[in-house]
Amino acid sequence: MTSIEGTSEREFRASWIVWPATVIAISLVTRHLLLDRDGHLEWYGRNDIYAVSMLSALPISFFGAIRVSKKSRSSSVVLGACLLVASLCLAGISHGTSLDSLTAVTIARATLAILAAFAAANLCFAFVAPQRPNGQAPNPLESDQVAEGQGGQQALPAWTWLLFGVATIAIPATYTHSAAESLQKNLKESLGSQRIALAWEQCWQLRRFNPNAAAADTDLATLQGNLREEKIRLESEVERPMPRNMNISMIGRRITSLVQLDRNYEALGWIRPMMSGRNFHPISLDYYGLCQQRLEHPAESMRGYERSLQHWQRQPDSPSKRNAMTSAYKGIAFAARQSGNRRLEEETYQSLIELAPTAEHHFLLATCYKEHQKTTPAAEHAQLAVQLDPLYAEQARSMLSQLSRDHFSCFLVPR
Incomplete structure (x- = not known):
């Protein structure tokens, strides 16, 4: 008896290692098959959406696997293997499957998550769950009935299965809806600031979250195609070598293209020589602040915008001066926010209102x-x-x- 109890205890301890390892391994393999050539997740769009979908499918898969394992380990092995193959095949065909409605993509996400989670749960019970010696009482979780007086009650009522099923679909759908609203707002901001590469990335993700969404009064498929064409054009432009007799206008176009592609380190390489000396140009200070802002270097960003503000404050009044100072004030306020300097942020916006x-x-x-x-x-x-x-x-x-x-x-x- 002691030997049996010791074996069961060792198997129980092993299950705490093998179960999560199996779930994680199957999730990672499935995720790998969902990746397209650009490293994006088909159907899910983002890792957090995929993780929430998988976690939401675990409860119903876990208790479903318990019922299967009651019959025999061979049933769990066969069913787990079949479901694993099915989930991998479904992930593999995701690249050639166009889902143009929110309902279709929601069902596809839930189906794939259930298949992968159910496969992992069945394989875990097949290889880790301890075998019961003859005559040993069944685990209450594994029985259809739990003794209670002379009668009995069902271990998991029908409403519990319904609850698990609803949670498997509703939790990821709600989370994805919230993420889509935030992403739609970010996409609008990216389009307004001409961040072409980032806007294309966000548009791609938003199509996976909600194919029915729109941005800039355009459906996402059309917008994504337009952004991709513009992105390819900009990439082709920045790859062309600059002529020996390049002028300030050519350099300005190169910097603008790099900034629109969010290749900020490369843009800074062109900007720094123009921040002082014979090649000084005041617009370089503004672009320096912008690049450092997008690289999340608030101190350097503020330094660039403050230098720009100081330069333009010494210039005679003109529309160019007003526009440049407006941009500098906005940049300083944003850098103050990134740095957590609330007082400076408020004072800067107040100065901005006095100016414009x-x-x-x-x-x-x-x-x-x-x-x-x-x-x-x-x-x-x-x-x-x-x-x-x-x-x-x-x-x-x-x-x-x-x-x-x-x-x-x-x-x-x-x-």
């Missing part, structure tokens, strides 16, 4: 105040933005609504 009191700049300051939990000034500047440009009405309404919820009282927010 536009609806956009009032809304930027309102957003800044909102993030700093300063409810009243945030609401005031949001309303000023709407007065200057009614197009900000919807965004301002959303901000005011959120401010009211966050502070538990609409009386704290001016109407």
Whole structure:
């Protein structure tokens, strides 16, 4: 008896290692087959979406595998192997399968996750679950009934299986919907700032999240095709060697193309020689700040924008001076946010409004105040933005609504 108990204990301990290892191994193999030639995940788009889908499928797969393992280990082995092959085949054909509706891609994600998770669970029970000696009472989890007085009750009621099934689809779908909304906003910002390479990447992901979505009043398939063409054009342009007698205009186009492709380190190589000396050009300071901002180097970004601001403050008034100072103030404020310097961020946006009191700049300051939990000034500047440009009405309404919820009282927010 002691020998049997010792064997069972060793097998139980081994299961805690083998089970997660098997699940992880099958998940990684399936993920590898989902990758396209650019390293993107078909159907899922992002690793976190894939992970949530797999984890959501584990409960129903785990308890389903328990029922199969009651019959025999051979049943678990055969079913696990068949499901594994099916999941790998489904992952393999994902590249040639076009899913143009949200319903289709949601079902495809859930099906693949269930197949892979069910395969892993069956193989785990087949090779790790301890064999019961003859006469030993069954594990309650493995029995259809749990003794209770003279009667019995079903170990897992029908509603439990329904709950697991709904969770397998609903949890990833909800998570993906939230991720798609955030990604759609980021895509809009990338298009507005001419970040072609990043916008193409985001558009590709958004199509996998929700094929029915749109951006810039264009369906995602068309937008992705246009961005890809522009990306290829820019890549071809930056690969062409520069002539010996290159001028400032050629250098400017090369820098602009590199920045649009988010090849910021290469762009900095062209920018630095123009920041001082005989080749000095003031626009290089702004581009230096921008590249460092995108590389998440706030101190260097602020240094570039501050130098640009100081240069233009010494120049006579002109539209170019106003535009350059506006860009510098925005860059300094963003660098201050990245550095966690709230006071400097607020002061910089206030200086920006003094220079150019536009609806956009009032809304930027309102957003800044909102993030700093300063409810009243945030609401005031949001309303000023709407007065200057009614197009900000919807965004301002959303901000005011959120401010009211966050502070538990609409009386704290001016109407």
